[in-house]
Amino acid sequence: MKPFNTVICLIVCCYINSVTAQNLTYYNSPVDDANKTKEWIDATDKRYKSDVSALQGKNKKYFEDIFKSRYENIKKMYDRKELITEAGANGYLQSLLHEVIKSNQAIGSMETRIAFSRAWWPNASSLGEGTIIFNIGLFYKLQNESQAAFVLCHELAHLYLNHSNNAINNYVNTVYSDEFQKELKKINQSQYQKNQQLDNLTKSITFNSRQHSREHEAQADSMAVEWLKNTPFDVRESLTCLALLDSIDVEKYNVAPALNRVFNFQEYPFQAKWMQEEKSLFSTMAASSEQESQKERDSLKTHPDCSKRISLLKSKVEQYYKPDSRAFVVNEKEFKQLQHDFDYEIIDYLYRSDDVSRSLHFTLQMLQTQPANPYLITNTGRCINKLFTAQKNHTLGKVVDMPSPYGDKNYNDLLEFIQRVRLTDLGAFSYYYLLHNQNTLMSNEDFLAALIESKANFNKPDEKQALIDMYKKQFPSGKYHF
DSSP states (O other): OOOSOOEEEEEEEEETTEEEEEEEEEOOOOOOOHHHHHHHHHHHHHHHHHHHHTOOSTTHHHHHHHHHHHHHHHHHHHHTTOEEOOHHHHHHHHHHHHHHHTTOHHHHTSOOEEEEEOOOSSOEEEOSSSEEEEEHHHHTTOSSHHHHHHHHHHHHHHHHTTHHHHHHHHHHHHHTSHHHHHHHHHHHHOSSOHHHHHHHHHTTOOOOTTOOOHHHHHHHHHHHHHHHTTSSBOTTHHHHHHHHHTTTTSOTTOOOOOHHHHTOOSSSOOOGGGTOOOOOHHHHHHTSOHHHHHHHHHHTOSSOOHHHHHHHHHHHHHHHOOTTOBSOSSOHHHHHHHHHHHHHHHHHHHHHTTOHHHHHHHHHHHHTTOTTOHHHHHHHHHHHHHHHHHHHTTOGGGTSOOOOTTSOHHHHHHHHHHHHSOHHHHHHHHHHHHHTTGGGTTTOHHHHHHHHHHHHHTTOHHHHHHHHHHHHHHOTTOSOOO
């Protein structure tokens, strides 16, 4: 099977009178398998109809509402092309799954659709009706295949133990019980502290199809180890995986982008005021007590209580370890190639999904060590172009996150920078940044299109038209239209 392909392009550089040539790496997002996508959508539709038709009892309507919401959320993942069905990446994931299933017959009897998600955050989810999502934002941070196999076993255990549907059942039968409704009515009629009373009442019965209770997490861990021990994978990597998850929210390329270097040009020098922190609600909140901030961060961790989960598994793992087990079983080279490609796929999908600020953030972080990377250069320019258009149309909030006192500092710095610069600054950034990198990239279609747009943003109509003419000659059937 081919891995998620990074295309090696011979980029012939020609601009006006200068012509040079060199081999450079440029990333192109691979095309998903339309037949596999349709197969999974059809199976999802069939399962949804089957689940709804089997419902009965006085709370049937409420179950229907939750099943419908779950179904629609899964369909949206297909609609926004979040799930990867490309043959290489999906084929590798199914090979990992096969290694687990062939040693555990109980798993093979379950209806499953296991897919990589293009989501950047480090998580995996068992949605309860057979769909299991493995975010590439988690996969590309793992250290070996045994850790990935443990993640698969863990999510399969949630499905096998019916955790999601049991949580739905508990939620509906509690919220719509006579006792709960009576208590709700009583709170409604009270005069004081209604919100506090309501919060106390509902605290233990909230439901989220992508999250499980801490008790369920421990149960899934335990069953995952029982299955993993039957495979050639190294069961000890279940513990290293949990240890990794404890700090998984730290970014893969955890560096502060040098904004004052990237956006500093002789023709348009960087201004210190763009990075000067202003007194704001955000900065006031960020300066709150470290104890409270740490407490909040802990509660917001993607994977809480990992140390407790490790302690519950440790003795069992020591008992189950086999000296002939291996960290890599399927294909180590393919595992590492996918991790490399997912660096770019995350950035590319964020850009395509209009999550521009985060796409730019990850791009600038990688650019620190790969300043000549043509894909990263191009994406930096086109992200700035999108920010220009959004600010011009007063829609910046749709493509840029707001700073958070509990968010990553490096990302917050970028977000505050974006908020401080003016429209003319953004126009200058993309224009000069791409202009200074054009000598080696003029035969790249995406780069040329971004450069054309930057000339429009910086009010260079003559230069823009000359490049449009060049583009049409180089790419007569090109994907961009000007």
